[in-house]
Amino acid sequence: MSGTRKKALLKVIILGDSGVGKTSLMNQYVNRRFSNQYKATIGADFLTRDVQIDDRTVTLQIWDTAGQERFQSLGVAFYRGADCCVLAFDVTNAASFKSLDSWRDEFLIQASPRDPDHFPFVLLGNKVDLESQRAVSSKRAQSWCQSKGNIPYYEVSAKEALNVEAAFLAIARDALARESQESNDFPEFPDQIRLNPNQQSNSSGSGCNC
Amino acid sequence: MLPYMAYRYVKNKRENNQRNMEENLDSMVSNLTRSMVPDQCVLRIPGVAAKLIDESEEYVPGVLSIVEKSIGVFIEWSPSEDSDASWVIASDDGNTETYNPRSPSHSASLEKTSSEDIAKLAFSLDVNDLSSYKNIEPKKGKGLPSIRLICKDGTSYVPLYFRNTSTSAFNDVLQRYLTLRRSNREANLIVVYDQKAEALAKSVSMLDENGDILSRFMQNPYMTAMTGFSKITSFVQDQVIPTVLDNDAVSSEEKIRLMRELRLANDKFEEQMRVHSDAAGEFEVVTQLELPPRPDIYRESSVTQQMWDAFKLPNGSIDPVKLHHLKMNVFRGGLNAEIRREAWKLLLGYRKWDESDAEFEKRKQKLSVEYENMKRQWSSITDDQEKRFSKYSKRKSLVEKDVARTDRTVPFFQGDDNENLKLLHNVLMTYVMYNFDLGYVQGMSDFASPLLFVMKDEVDTFWCFVGLMNITHRNFEKDQAYIKQQMNQLRDLVMIVNPRLANYLESHQSDDMYFCFRWVLVWFKREFSFLDTCKLWEVLWTGQPCASFLLLICVAILDSQTNVIIDNKFGLTEILKHVNDLSMHLNVEEILTAAEAIFHQLSASQNKLPIHICQYLNIGETAVTPTSPNRSFEENL
Numbered sequence A: 001m002s003g004t005r006k007k008a009l010l011k012v013i014i015l016g017d018s019g020v021g022k023t024s025l026m027n028q029y030v031n032r033r034f035s036n037q038y039k040a041t042i043g044a045d046f047l048t049r050d051v052q053i054d055d056r057t058v059t060l061q062i063w064d065t066a067g068q069e070r071f072q073s074l075g076v077a078f079y080r081g082a083d084c085c086v087l088a089f090d091v092t093n094a095a096s097f098k099s100l101d102s103w104r105d106e107f108l109i110q111a112s113p114r115d116p117d118h119f120p121f122v123l124l125g126n127k128v129d130l131e132s133q134r135a136v137s138s139k140r141a142q143s144w145c146q147s148k149g150n151i152p153y154y155e156v157s158a159k160e161a162l163n164v165e166a167a168f169l170a171i172a173r174d175a176l177a178r179e180s181q182e183s184n185d186f187p188e189f190p191d192q193i194r195l196n197p198n199q200q201s202n203s204s205g206s207g208c209n210c
Numbered sequence B: 001m002l003p004y005m006a007y008r009y010v011k012n013k014r015e016n017n018q019r020n021m022e023e024n025l026d027s028m029v030s031n032l033t034r035s036m037v038p039d040q041c042v043l044r045i046p047g048v049a050a051k052l053i054d055e056s057e058e059y060v061p062g063v064l065s066i067v068e069k070s071i072g073v074f075i076e077w078s079p080s081e082d083s084d085a086s087w088v089i090a091s092d093d094g095n096t097e098t099y100n101p102r103s104p105s106h107s108a109s110l111e112k113t114s115s116e117d118i119a120k121l122a123f124s125l126d127v128n129d130l131s132s133y134k135n136i137e138p139k140k141g142k143g144l145p146s147i148r149l150i151c152k153d154g155t156s157y158v159p160l161y162f163r164n165t166s167t168s169a170f171n172d173v174l175q176r177y178l179t180l181r182r183s184n185r186e187a188n189l190i191v192v193y194d195q196k197a198e199a200l201a202k203s204v205s206m207l208d209e210n211g212d213i214l215s216r217f218m219q220n221p222y223m224t225a226m227t228g229f230s231k232i233t234s235f236v237q238d239q240v241i242p243t244v245l246d247n248d249a250v251s252s253e254e255k256i257r258l259m260r261e262l263r264l265a266n267d268k269f270e271e272q273m274r275v276h277s278d279a280a281g282e283f284e285v286v287t288q289l290e291l292p293p294r295p296d297i298y299r300e301s302s303v304t305q306q307m308w309d310a311f312k313l314p315n316g317s318i319d320p321v322k323l324h325h326l327k328m329n330v331f332r333g334g335l336n337a338e339i340r341r342e343a344w345k346l347l348l349g350y351r352k353w354d355e356s357d358a359e360f361e362k363r364k365q366k367l368s369v370e371y372e373n374m375k376r377q378w379s380s381i382t383d384d385q386e387k388r389f390s391k392y393s394k395r396k397s398l399v400e401k402d403v404a405r406t407d408r409t410v411p412f413f414q415g416d417d418n419e420n421l422k423l424l425h426n427v428l429m430t431y432v433m434y435n436f437d438l439g440y441v442q443g444m445s446d447f448a449s450p451l452l453f454v455m456k457d458e459v460d461t462f463w464c465f466v467g468l469m470n471i472t473h474r475n476f477e478k479d480q481a482y483i484k485q486q487m488n489q490l491r492d493l494v495m496i497v498n499p500r501l502a503n504y505l506e507s508h509q510s511d512d513m514y515f516c517f518r519w520v521l522v523w524f525k526r527e528f529s530f531l532d533t534c535k536l537w538e539v540l541w542t543g544q545p546c547a548s549f550l551l552l553i554c555v556a557i558l559d560s561q562t563n564v565i566i567d568n569k570f571g572l573t574e575i576l577k578h579v580n581d582l583s584m585h586l587n588v589e590e591i592l593t594a595a596e597a598i599f600h601q602l603s604a605s606q607n608k609l610p611i612h613i614c615q616y617l618n619i620g621e622t623a624v625t626p627t628s629p630n631r632s633f634e635e636n637l
Helices: A022-031 A073-079 A094-098 A100-111 A138-147 A164-185 B002-015 B018-036 B108-121 B168-175 B195-211 B213-219 B221-226 B229-244 B252-265 B267-272 B305-309 B320-333 B337-347 B357-379 B383-387 B390-403 B419-434 B444-455 B458-476 B481-497 B499-507 B514-521 B530-541 B549-560 B562-567 B572-581 B588-604 B611-617 B629-636
Strands: A007-015 A044-053 A056-065 A084-090 A121-126 A153-155 B040-051 B059-069 B072-079 B087-090 B096-099 B123-126 B130-136 B146-151 B160-162 B179-182 B189-193 B274-277 B284-287
Touching: A007 A022, A007 A100, A007 A164, A022 A044, A022 A056, A022 A084, A022 A121, A022 A164, A044 A073, A044 A164, A044 B572, A056 A073, A056 A164, A073 A100, A073 B514, A073 B572, A084 A094, A084 A100, A084 A164, A094 A100, A094 A138, A100 A121, A121 A138, A121 A164, A138 A153, A153 A164, B040 B072, B040 B168, B059 B108, B059 B160, B059 B168, B072 B108, B130 B562, B168 B179, B189 B562, B305 B337, B320 B530, B337 B444, B337 B458, B337 B530, B357 B419, B357 B458, B383 B390, B390 B419, B390 B444, B419 B444, B419 B458, B444 B458, B444 B530, B458 B481, B481 B499, B481 B514, B481 B549, B481 B588, B481 B611, B499 B562, B514 B549, B514 B572, B530 B549, B530 B588, B549 B562, B549 B588, B562 B572, B588 B611
Parallel strands: A007 A056, A007 A084, A084 A121, A121 A153
Antiparallel strands: A044 A056, B040 B059, B040 B160, B059 B072, B072 B123, B087 B096, B130 B146, B130 B189, B146 B160, B179 B189, B274 B284
């Protein structure tokens, strides 16, 4: 019965300054829960959630990382093979917005995706529930996105579960669309998105052919 | 929606290959059946408790079931609704513990969090996502039978304890849907047996019998000597598999897995040959090293106030003749809670071992003044000043963010406007001024919080923290070179202690050991409960029985997970997940025992060990004798 299902695995990396809410966003999306007791993330971890997109089941593997810059270089192995990079900032913290350029660059250097100019990024402005403390306007965020090749922008609140679902669904939809486009454009290249007949070999590392 | 689906369907049909078409049909059929077939519960076991993975270590009673649904078969657990019955479990040591579903003594605010925590435990797992499970059936009176499910992605679910029954009904019903097999090497591990992969394994082994391809490679001494074993395997994977196993039914990933498994099954080879990187790391050599069996190690009871006082001279200093003895006592049993406040100051170098009470009091007053001065340096910075002091401002905002989320589930730090959070903030901010170059780095608050919990005093906490940072500051440096160095040392140690695991990790691109990063960065703070962390740290602070004992603890834990990692065929991501999920499920005494036993194994063969291994542990001929007790503590750690 279920043995015949075929799932696509999409690997999504969340990057952004410390305290912008990366862990909260991941947990809100996967577990539909918010807690103000999350500890600062050390190292890396991921959660997965299956999502139905049109007629397909897609497994989103969402990676949460430490926000302090010096810890990035060690986790590179886990970034490889990412299908989408979610950049997160805190709308009440202007500094976290200013860091976005370096997070984006860092990702492109470390993960070295095949087609860096067209690699899918998404920007999430978190903590919009704290509207009175807003330090980055929606307009400012949008114009940054435009300057980076029209990155989609979502204003979200992990605390209030606002727009989180929609944002990740759009991420999955976009990555999936790219997959079918890419396999049409470059049929001779291996798929960036791994289709696993029995979902067993979902992991990126274990199946590496090198 | 419907026209769109139809459009998609036609579009896919036109554009995609047969495989994708089948996929769409499958999902359409399953969507259809989903709405028509009701769920059927084929097994329901009440009285199965989940263990909360927080400080309370409470057990939550619930119901375990196996449910057939139109979309698949699911193992489900949810907390009982009628959870008024508290129940008793005899623990391993014969003591009994009472498990209250929800103790009414909880304050209102705590109760809210707790019920959320309980809801969080409920799960529903597709049997096709199950990779294996730990199944423990203790002898009568020795605790309750339990299972812990492990997924293909490496996730471990909460352990479930069976109150009334054995786990056999669960195992039996599960067998209807999955082929299960006990791990050859670990009786408590039940592995889901993948039929497709197994069919391939047969064909591979037939191939191996006939063609003997793998053993020919293995027997080629030149190849074996020049390369690590796993590199031969990768040659086999790249060159041999594609030609001999061109079977469309099985993915190439599975073929690779199987070849790796075949390699691991070759015990004879494995036991004879130990491959490790030589110190220069330029090429690999094959050595033969048989470690002696692990000795039985017994932990001792923790050091009491009375025992501690017996090590003192009349002036309050520690008798230098007894110092080593004292350290060994702390190493073997840890400290009683009541003695920590006094003992940690010494172990962390805040107070010197040979300092009398009077001398320390005098110096303490000076240090107290020094602290207040440094504290004034940051607390007098105005908001306006801060605007033009970005380096300071960045450090400050990191401290504020992390203090607010450090150990907030521990009662000592619970609640809004908790005074202890302010103290923690002050200590960390003053450290920023004490060592502005290093500043504040994430993980430091994890090191500071137990110190504050024990000291209950800002100034004492600060100077103990300085002592602790003297040992661990290199973990936080910008280039992360020291962390990388420890990861490399850990890999080399695993290679000596458990070459089977080391080879497995290497062939699964996991020998950078990054999955141990959190362990090493904050000394297992995130892996153990608050109190277990206190015990582990004081043991490590003794600097006994060798340098880098922290790494031997890592080796001990990894060693205990060898079969789980290999039998589940975990790769890079799954290993990370599995290791992360060990958090709060480790027994500190067992791990310290195992690590010490490994130390004795290595120590007994020190003249046969590669020289770099001896250097890591500071044992053998190259060992450096420490010049002073306090220095030994810093160097050893």
